[in-house]
Amino acid sequence: MSKKLILDFFKEHKLSYIIGIIFMFLSSLIQTFFPKVLGNTIDILRVDNFSTGAVMINILLLFLIAVGTFLSTYAWRNLVIGNGRKIENYIREKLFNHFQKLAPEFYAKRKTGDLIAYAINDISAVRMTFGPAAAMSINGLVVCIASIYSMSKAINWKLTLLTLLPIPVIMLIILRVGKVVQRKFKRVQESFASISDRVQENIYGIRVIKAYAQEDAEVRNFEKLNEQMMNSNLEMVKTSSILSPVIEFCFSISFVLNLIVGGKMVVDGSISLGDFIAFNTYLTLIMAPIISIGRVITIFQRGMASLKRLSEIFDTQVDIKDGQAMAEKAVEGEIEIKNLSFAYPETAEKVLENISLKISKGQTLGILGKTGSGKSTIANLLLKLYNVEDNKILIDGVDINDYSLETLRKGFGYVPQDNFLFSASIKDNIKFFKAVYSDEEVENAARVSCIYDSIADLTEGFDTILGERGVNLSGGQKQRVSIARAIIKNPAVLILDDSLSAVDTITQTKILKNFKNIRKNRTAIIISHRISAIEDADEIIVLDHGRICERGTHSRLLKRGGLYYDIYREQSEALQDT
Numbered sequence: 001m002s003k004k005l006i007l008d009f010f011k012e013h014k015l016s017y018i019i020g021i022i023f024m025f026l027s028s029l030i031q032t033f034f035p036k037v038l039g040n041t042i043d044i045l046r047v048d049n050f051s052t053g054a055v056m057i058n059i060l061l062l063f064l065i066a067v068g069t070f071l072s073t074y075a076w077r078n079l080v081i082g083n084g085r086k087i088e089n090y091i092r093e094k095l096f097n098h099f100q101k102l103a104p105e106f107y108a109k110r111k112t113g114d115l116i117a118y119a120i121n122d123i124s125a126v127r128m129t130f131g132p133a134a135a136m137s138i139n140g141l142v143v144c145i146a147s148i149y150s151m152s153k154a155i156n157w158k159l160t161l162l163t164l165l166p167i168p169v170i171m172l173i174i175l176r177v178g179k180v181v182q183r184k185f186k187r188v189q190e191s192f193a194s195i196s197d198r199v200q201e202n203i204y205g206i207r208v209i210k211a212y213a214q215e216d217a218e219v220r221n222f223e224k225l226n227e228q229m230m231n232s233n234l235e236m237v238k239t240s241s242i243l244s245p246v247i248e249f250c251f252s253i254s255f256v257l258n259l260i261v262g263g264k265m266v267v268d269g270s271i272s273l274g275d276f277i278a279f280n281t282y283l284t285l286i287m288a289p290i291i292s293i294g295r296v297i298t299i300f301q302r303g304m305a306s307l308k309r310l311s312e313i314f315d316t317q318v319d320i321k322d323g324q325a326m327a328e329k330a331v332e333g334e335i336e337i338k339n340l341s342f343a344y345p346e347t348a349e350k351v352l353e354n355i356s357l358k359i360s361k362g363q364t365l366g367i368l369g370k371t372g373s374g375k376s377t378i379a380n381l382l383l384k385l386y387n388v389e390d391n392k393i394l395i396d397g398v399d400i401n402d403y404s405l406e407t408l409r410k411g412f413g414y415v416p417q418d419n420f421l422f423s424a425s426i427k428d429n430i431k432f433f434k435a436v437y438s439d440e441e442v443e444n445a446a447r448v449s450c451i452y453d454s455i456a457d458l459t460e461g462f463d464t465i466l467g468e469r470g471v472n473l474s475g476g477q478k479q480r481v482s483i484a485r486a487i488i489k490n491p492a493v494l495i496l497d498d499s500l501s502a503v504d505t506i507t508q509t510k511i512l513k514n515f516k517n518i519r520k521n522r523t524a525i526i527i528s529h530r531i532s533a534i535e536d537a538d539e540i541i542v543l544d545h546g547r548i549c550e551r552g553t554h555s556r557l558l559k560r561g562g563l564y565y566d567i568y569r570e571q572s573e574a575l576q577d578t
């Protein structure tokens, strides 16, 4: 999947890659003319009455080589390295798109820190591979081949062979040490991951940590991790620092060999002084790419490892698919569940068993039940956050699997149990950044959910920024902002999943009354632990271990004297006690 992704990118940017590579070849070739021309110039200067014209031409040539190198290098760097940046942007966009489509299940199994690492570190490693590393290898290859060719062909092949003898040794060392460094680098990354997870959890959990006076213990824990990170880094540095002195030493041997053997050749006249100097310059030219071999290999290895990790993400199927049959028809609000049983993916235990119910358009269903009895699961399935068998849930008489996800979810206003607000203004939180809603609509939604006054009391009103960059609301206020977000959609079906739990009963009653007034003919599903939130519903179901154990209206359920009645008695007693 990600291989295809990258191939697609290459196809799209074929031209700029080809031109870039041509310029790269050019620049490498032009560079390798320099030593030769330099040598020629020196040979001309050595003759007693040299021709000034010839020297001038050579100097001009050297100048042109410099300009040519400059221009072609600038061109390929722009094209190839620029494409690296483009590929980074391209993959990140695809990844974010993919993230949006993946099921909640996917996120439940992964740490946020890891996912952030995918989006930042792994993609950046891929960029390094297809940008700088690819460029360095092509450039190095051309420079080395062209230089070695000029050295052996135009100067002396025996001298070339001799001076290049240490190079295989250098390569061997680079590869060997490189492997060890790679292994140690993995440990560095692991300690980095533990540190970032720790920091993240500490920031999220700071209230709990303070409440339990765990600050010192946390600091000590962190110190340990930090030390681990330093040690793994030091381990890596110990090995990697060997590399460059060893390489330089080997190259010095090359230069020394060249001085001894080449110097003798100059003396006995088998090569000219100019050739000798050109030879030395070639040697220097070769040095840079060979030294960077280790680095290039590391970048490639990291890039490939990252690509593999990204592939796993991209290969994770988006297993909740759009239905096609009802593409255009909007949800009206009749819901029927027929003998539905459900187990979460990869678990065997059924959390819903033989659920059957029908809500006509405009009716309100109340769902009551102990924690873990399956209430939120029903809401999840109605929104098709998980796959449902065919013909188990019908919306307006049509199988839920025939709706496109967009049409389906447009029909629902859902206030999840763990409501979430963005670090944005209250207004944007309510209208979900959509420009289609007017300020008036935002205010109305806030009035219905009884949060208007609290917002109006803030100095910045609806423009108050929430969360990390601004003020914090109380739990009940957050719930009501989330409710306003669902209300403003004016959906055919409103689902409140325990969304009034942090609101006092008087406000709760007010909100429910407001709903009744503005939501005539609209369906509602209210999930609650509190009987007072659902007692007016047209039908109430009581869930117990995934089964409907009682159903009916408030008064009928009370008469029945079962679980509902017990809960009712407990709650009214508790109320009287206060």
Ligand SMILES: Nc1ncnc2c1ncn2[C@@H]1O[C@H](COP(=O)(O)OP(=O)(O)OP(=O)(O)O)[C@@H](O)[C@H]1O
Pocket: 105, 108, 344, 345, 347, 351, 369, 370, 371, 372, 373, 374, 375, 376, 377, 378, 417, 498
């Ligand atoms: N994503 C999931 N993967 C696997 N099991 C899950 C998942 N979500 C919930 N469950 C299990 O399904 C059962 C029903 O959970 P559900 O969230 O529907 O309960 P609930 O009635 O909403 O409880 P509460 O009142 O506490 O919100 C529980 O046993 C829970 O452990």
Ligand SMILES: [Mg+2]
Pocket: 375, 376, 377, 417, 497, 498
């Ligand atoms: Mg729940």
